[in-house]
Amino acid sequence: MVEDEELMLKSLEFRLKKDGYQVFAAKDGVNALELIKEHQFDLIITDIMLPFVGGLEIVSKVKTDPATKNTPVIVLSAVGLENVVLEAFQLGADDFITKPFNLSELSIRVKKHVKQPTF
Amino acid sequence: MDSVHYIQELFTARLPFFPSNIRASLFIMLFCIIAFTELYLYIITRRLKQTWERAREAKYKEKITNMLAHIVLYDEDDVTDAVNHFVPRFKKLPLRDKAVRELLVKELLDYHANFTGKTAEILKGLYLGLKLDRAARRKIKSRYWETQVEGIREVTQMWIREDADLILKLTDDENSQLRMEAQTAFVKLSSDDPFRFLDRARERILEWHQLVLFEVITKTRNVQIPSFSKWLSSRNDSVVMLCLKLVKHYQQLDAIPDLIRLLMHPNLKIRSKTINILGILEAEMAEEDLFNMYFDQPVEIKTEIIKAMGRISSGNYLEFLKSRTQTDDFKIRMDAFRSIKLHGAEGRELLNNIYQVTTSQNKAIINHVLDERIKG
């Protein structure tokens, strides 16, 4: 889970933990890439606008590295960045959610992408 | 002690005997010393106060974010239950303190902007439950436009439609910032006639305000979108510009006849935008008008016409486009080649034919146009 707004990061972390997932939170792209290197994730959720390394670069790094290219990536973005979302899909992102979004929808999408939740 | 005495003498006993420039210098010195000391004291006390306030705020901020972050866990429950669960907890915060209240409002608004559905409803319920909307209404009635803007922002983010009428009054305000803020808010909140401000807008709507209005109009859900062609004959050029952008965004084909009328508009920007939109709407019926006006136009309009013919790509004006590839102007040639390329297989073939016989610079342009890696 990569998101630079602290409140959002915290609340989505709570929410996903409630759904039974183990969550690693990163506040910026650099931190996220470090985490991705160290762990094998079942799903990556990332915001587009991030300090240091943008969300698009994370998608591109994840999808070009053979070790992680099968990890699904959901991109979070503000309304109106449709062209960016298009770019994210070109880079291999698996799904996108625009803010504002519905939490239940997020959790359904997460469930869809993570076949076996890791407890 | 001696030096103090010396300085004292300078400003008292000896003062009348100095030449006027030295006397003036002494006064300026005195003034500077006083100003300097006051500045120092002010800067330092301000800093100390600020540090103390920040520490306090940070403490409350952490508390508030922690409390708010838990709200997401309640989104499967009933909204009223959840609100009832949270309101008493938040009431324990010292909300009478303006700094704390503002902090909570800010966090609530930012947070609310991220969600739809139940989470958003719970947040709104919390906002109303804590009676924060009353404070917002007080802000809208403030004497200062900055405060008014803050209030308008709050009620708009929280979708408090009851306040639309209060805001309507401000859509004619003298202050352009406030006016714009009220107009955008009104578009969002008004359920019956959100665009009435366009009818009477006499002042120029700055490009920046157009941008903001465009964003709000196109990004707000459930806004009743009218046919914007009715404002294309407005005498206010900026209203025409804004509506052109909206016609384009909503692909309003019914505006094409009005657009063709605008081709004669004296304002170059409007003319060029109109041509651009006719192209995007693929208005084949405008092609003849575009062709007829072409030769009297300045270069920036000419390139727009050529681009529009490419977008329409009816094939009727391929020969014309081909002839344009022999003009002197580099931009016109490049746009002509681009437009030919947009004509599908027929265009490709024409490009190939031209390539065999044309100048080396035109060959380079054709290669450039065909290179998909170059955008723009």
Place this chain on the structure above:
Amino acid sequence: MNSFFYFIEQFFNNAIFYYALFVMLSYVLLAFLSAVEMKSYLRKNSYVDYRQILVSPNAPSVSILAPAYNEEATIVDNVRSLLSLHYSNFEVIIINDGSKDKSLETLIQYYDLEIVDFALNEQIKTKPLKGVYKSKNPAYSKLTVVDKVNGGKSDALNLGINVSSKELILCIDVDCIVEQDAILRMVKPFMDESKRVIATGGVVRIANSCEVRDGRLIKVHLPDKIIPRFQVLEYIRAFLMGRMAWSRLNGLLLISGAMGLFDKEIVIKCGGYNHNTVGEDMELVVRMRRYMHEHDLPYRVVYIPDPLCWTESPSDLNILGRQRNRWTRGTIETLWSHKELFFNPRYGLLGLLSYPYWFFFEWLAPILEFLGLFIFITLALMGNINWEFSLILMSMVYLFAITLSTVAVLYEELSYQQYTSGRDLIKLLLIALIEPLLYHPLNVYWAIRGNIDIITGKKSWGTMTRTGFGAPKVKAA
């Protein structure tokens, strides 16, 4: 004989006094105008949601032009941070100005570049283009790398302008640390002024000793070394007090080469950057303004006080001296090549106020100071000095200088407050006390050297080829 010297001394004291009074009054006026402009800028923009520009399809398109000369060590990081700027409709054009190191190869390798068939529209004449490169990776589709024969910074920027396909051009130094929302903030004046905006300039801040990671600024500190610390104060004063006032008057003559956003159409119409001067940044603005006046087009040049661009400033006296020497030469060259403007009412405020200000304050002031010192020493050696009066005059000037600097620190405190630690603030205030005594004389000395170099023709007028644009380049005067 004695009465003759007495007369000279009287005259000298009066001249110093009235000159000082004139200068001080101008500064007070500028400080006041700055305060007005800062206040209105901050009020107007505190409610702006810059994300609206970010997502809007109606925002103007921007090309970032960054010339690079022998930057292989940092170029990859610099390009990455430029690509991650918050803006939707923009492209990054890196112009490799015939680097002798592996700048180009490094870029090609890291960003997976390949040469494309680019047809160049040579609107401004430049040294030959060697090739245009684009990335095979769609993640870097915004990047264009241009390789050319070495021709200096102005020539590189001009080629960048020819390659650019956008409406506005942001000319920056590739090694600057640019804040993420820099473009958003600099673009806004192009949309919210009733007159046509032809250029906006950004504030330049000093990055020495600041925490930087991956080409991004993490935390601001006051520089550890004293020379950059002096410059921090100097920059705050120049940008928050000087340029804001000139922005208010619409009389800005200089936009730092490190960060300026220009209307491409006008730049092309005036013929782009001039590569026969070392002060190409100032020269361009003057020429653009002149163009607008000569065509009777109403326009504005706007300044953005937000700290958007951070640069490493020279911490070595020799390098700093060379930089100041170059600024002086740039100023002289610009003033000389536009001498027709001097008190020419046809150019409105530009001719009647901005140009004379630069002439008297930026060019003449150091020379007068130097002459003053020279006469003072001569008189002193001949024993014809009223020491008390001279000391009073000097103390006045000193006290005024430190008060003015303190006001500048106050402006910074009231607006952006970049130096958050209390210790840094105290240091900044203390540096104001010694700046007029230590740093200012050095500046006068360098300015005089610049004048001498121009007169002796040592390193002027010729093209700047081969010198490249190594270390210092931001002008704060």
